[in-house]
Amino acid sequence: MCRKACVTRPVRAEGFEMAVFVLDRSGRPLMPCTEKRARLLLERGRARVHKMLPFTIRVVDRFAESSEFQALRIKLDPGSKTTGIALVREAERGAVAVLNLFELAHRGRQISKALTARRGHRRLRRGKLRYRAPRFLNRDNKAKGWLAPSLQHRVDTTLAWVNRLEQLAPVSAISTEMVRFDMQALENPEIEGAQYQQGTLAGYEVREYLLEKWGRTCAYCGAKNVPLQIEHIHPKSKSGSDRIGNLTLACQCCNQKKAALPVEVFLARKPELLKRILGQAKRPLKDAAAVNSTRWALVNALKTTGLVVETASGGRTKFNRMALGIPKTHALDAACVGHVNAMTGWHKPTLRLKAMGRGSYQRTRLDKYGSARGYLTRSKSIQGFQTGDMVKAEVTQGKKTGIHTGRVAVRASGSFNIQTRHGLVQGVSHRYCTVVQRGDGYGYQLVAKTDATGTPPKQGDASHPALYLPGLKAEVSRANR
Known part of the structure; x- marks a missing residue:
């Protein structure tokens, strides 16, 4: 089997696996491959683990110039709370093969609540200091196209993941729902006679x-x-x-x-x-204001990527989904955006991406009056770990004996909490923990594949199946150096 085929062979449309992203020696994207092929490349020493979530490998004997590529497209289904993302491979006559499915959960509501609480605390403190003049004149100079932070967050996180997928796969085009409804x-x-009333x-x-x-x-x-x-x-x-x-x-x-x-x-x-x-x-449609406020900002932001951007309506998306007999999820809605005549490989697990933020500059806890009631540690890193890191803890003794994999919350005492698929594990010493992937502001959760009946999927682990490959611990440690 030639090396070129091992690296650039596309994912099988009928497979139920998530596609594994592949990079060449210099870090440029190649065509994704199957989990089985990625396992063989790792076992034969022809590849190294580059990133765990989404799972990405880097081959050591190939360059992008000597590889062949097929047309890949990122499809987006923007929402006020959750945005569906699908990476598909385009075929002839409008047929697509789904490679990966993602669901991006925004934190716009949390941002709005945090700003409201901060405004209340500032107003309360200002009321206690009579010599401090209110500052209102610096609030009106907003740039053209300004969006509230909770709305701008939706645009920024969606564009961030489009750019991330563009770095992991040779994407050539983008499709997005510009409007939920025409x-x-x-x-x-x-x-009468309009094209919307015909066909x-x-x-x-x-x-x-x-x-x-x-x-x-x-x-x-x-x-x-x-x-x-x-x-x-x-x-x-x-x-x-x-x-x-x-x-x-x-x-x-x-x-x-x-x-x-x-x-x-x-x-x-x-x-x-x-x-x-x-x-x-x-009354207008619930959550329609948030989507309508950001639709043009998102489309304009996507155009800055230099890729071809296709826009479509939500009515077209539902028609494609109903015609193809595909159950409704945010990720599968994204796969149905735009011109689609046939679809294969949609029976895949979905990787849920939850925006968690990167911490806060606030160093104190506040009481109900907005006054400081305690101070937090000045350092975010404890024993080489930070809140949000994906860790694997192998506890050898005590009540928590076993292997725990998930997102860590650090404590100054060195006793951490780990959020796993089975629940929260508290009081795990840092001595048992190994970094799987550094925190990037997102929480990850793998959801089982969707069946044709639309049965609600099971909740998965916050890890990737590749985490359990034998002998992968050394690869993970090398990848995080």
């Missing part, structure tokens, strides 16, 4: 929007997990329009009972429900 189709659905996508934008807005429940009786029908709040037979503000969802029973009655008459004995429905009809 607003032109929603704002003016009554126009295979007819009605998908409106139906998906209503399902998200009304929580996939009947607006009148609250029934769930039943077939829902689009219903006019103000009857169409009495000059009611087809605009999105006049549409809701109802089960067949409620839809037949209401018939052509005005909603005020139908719900005359339920004034609270009537008020809620009329208010929700005018």
Whole structure:
């Protein structure tokens, strides 16, 4: 078997494994390979472990100039809380083969709460010091395109992982959902002859929007997990329009009972429900503000990578997923973004990436009045470990005897806590710990592959199966030098 085939052979589309990223001797990306091929390269001494999560190896006898590449594309499904990321290999006629699936959990809500708490503490302290003038005049000079920190975080973390994948694989293009729903189709659905009302996508934008807005429940009786029908709040037979503000969802029973009655008459004995429905009809989609505020910023940021950027709507994504019979997850939604006619290899585990931050400059604990009540250690590194590092602890004695792998939280006493898939292990001495991967501001969790029935996947370990390869401990230690 030639060396070139060992390194650049693409992942098999029918496999259920995660693709392993491959770098050449100088650190440039090659085509990903299977876990089995990566294991053989490591055992034969032809490769070294470069990074554990996502698992990456570096070959010692190849250069990128002598390798062949296929078209790889990064697909994104941006969300207010979670962004789906998929790395796919493109084939002919719109077919794609999924190589890796990721789900990036943002921490925008935590950032917003932290800023609110800090603002309250500053205001309280300023109230106690009468000689300190309030500083309001320096808050208005915002640059054009400024986003709140909680929103800018979504753009920055998504772009960071796009750049990271671009360094690990020879990516040639990006596809992203620019809008969750096609607003032109929603704002003016009554126009005739428009392309949105024709073809295979007819009605998908409106139906998906209503399902998200009304929580996939009947607006009148609250029934769930039943077939829902689009219903006019103000009857169409009495000059009611087809605009999105006049549409809701109802089960067949409620839809037949209401018939052509005005909603005020139908719900005359339920004034609270009537008020809620009329208010929700005018209210925008939940979390839509966060996504709409960052969509252009994200697209413009992706264009700075120099790659070809394809944009699509969420209605198109759902149509592709339903047509291909793929269950709904954030990562698989990302794989369905854009032009897709066929998909293979989507039965893969998903690596969840949770933004954890890189610590805080705050050196004190605060009480409810915003005053210091204790001081933290000035050093973030304890015995060569930092909070967020992935470690492997081999405890040989005591109640915690065994092997524990996960994310570590350091303590000044040298007794650490390790978060594993089985729970939190407290009080593990630093003497038993070995660094697997330095903290990079993210927590990792491997989720089992999704089956065709859409069964909720099992929660996996915060590690990679390659961690349990025999003889890998020396490789890990060498990779972290």
